Amino acid sequence: MLPITGYADRWSAKPGETIRFMVSVEGGADYTARIARIHCGDPNPAGPGYREQPMPSAVDGRHAGQDQPIRRGSRVDVPAVALEAGGRPLGLVATVWPTLAGTPGVVLAWQGNGVEVALGVGPQGAFCRVGGEVLATGVPLTERCWHDIALVLDPVAGTTTLVQQPRRARLDLVESATATRPLGAVPAGMGAASIAADRAAAGHFNGKIERPRSPGGSARRRCSRPRRAVRRCRRAAPWRTGTSRSAPPATGWSIPARAGGMAAASTCRPGP
Structure with missing residues (x-):
């Protein structure tokens, strides 16, 4: 510069x-x-x-001069996001298609009241940062394939749970993984969020992001189809709370229902 x-x-x-x-x-x-x-x-x-x-x-x-840096990379900035305080689990969930899975990139981030939470993908698979503490699944994700990643903070159980699962399972590699550690800082109150980078506009994610969300209750997709198709639309919406009926349940997952459910599919070949 x-x-x-x-x-x-x-x-x-x-x-x-x-x-x-x-x-x-x-x-x-x-x-x-x-x-x-x-x-x-x-x-x-x-x-x-x-x-x-x-x-x-x-x-x-x-x-008098002022330093106004130009930050490279695309991201979404959400200046005001409130997280509910209380005993309910809090989740950060997204479906990602990484193109540089070996480079750490933040998919979702929130910061407020001195606590920062981030969910991303890197060389150790899905990772999260909660109040400065880092947790990773330890299983790399295949590039150019869709994966579900989720972070669940459960103040009742006192646990931080990180989960990853491919939308289409590879025949030569098991990529589903879960990591857990004791819960430290609990994010709550008013803060700011970002998508595809952290709150400092660094650690940009390379790839595609679908359905980034922080569910704390019921989350449904709006359907603009005729009434007779609404039921079919709701059954096919995999981001509503609970597991989608349009696909088999995500085996091996232990995510509270309020944190949202995800679905698995069949096979996937590694990208080029």
């Missing part, structure tokens, strides 16, 4: 109109600004050379 960058909010302005300049300075140092009319902006000595005409204005002089 350049030590100083800036841009104007419009290409041109007529006399009496306002034009705003946004300036970012690395480290927040002061900067000097002035306005000039550029007659030739080519510094090549073989040409006419750089020429400008000063245009005195109120902008001329020294100004």
Whole structure:
């Protein structure tokens, strides 16, 4: 990044109109600004050379700078998300299609009241961070295949449970895995969430994300089909609370019903 960058909010302005300049300075140092009319902006000595005409204005002089970093990578920022306090389990759930499973990437994150929670995928499979403590399944996920990952924080049982399961099981590798550890910090109250990166806009996830959610009760999909098809639509919605009826139950899972259910399918070949 350049030590100083800036841009104007419009290409041109007529006399009496306002034009705003946004300036970012690395480290927040002061900067000097002035306005000039550029007659030739080519510094090549073989040409006419750089020429400008000063245009005195109120902008001329020294100004206090501000560091406004440009964060690379796509993510979704949700500035206000409240998590209920109480004894009910809290879950972070998503279906992912990683393209760089060997690089740690955060799928879902929440931060509030001094506690940060993150669910992601990395070289050790699904992982989570809760209040600075890290837990991973230890089983890598196949790239370019769909997987369900879930984090369940159960204050009653006092456990943190991390689960991963492929949507289509490979014939040569078992990727379903569960990891558990004692529950430390319990997130609750008002906070902010992000999808495809952590709250610091780092650790970006590479791949596709479907149905990211934090279920704490009933979660249903809206159906716009005719009434006679509503029942079929609800039965086929795998993200409603409980296990989808349209697929076999996810064997080996121990997730409270309020944390949402997921479904398994049949076979999958590893990606290229």
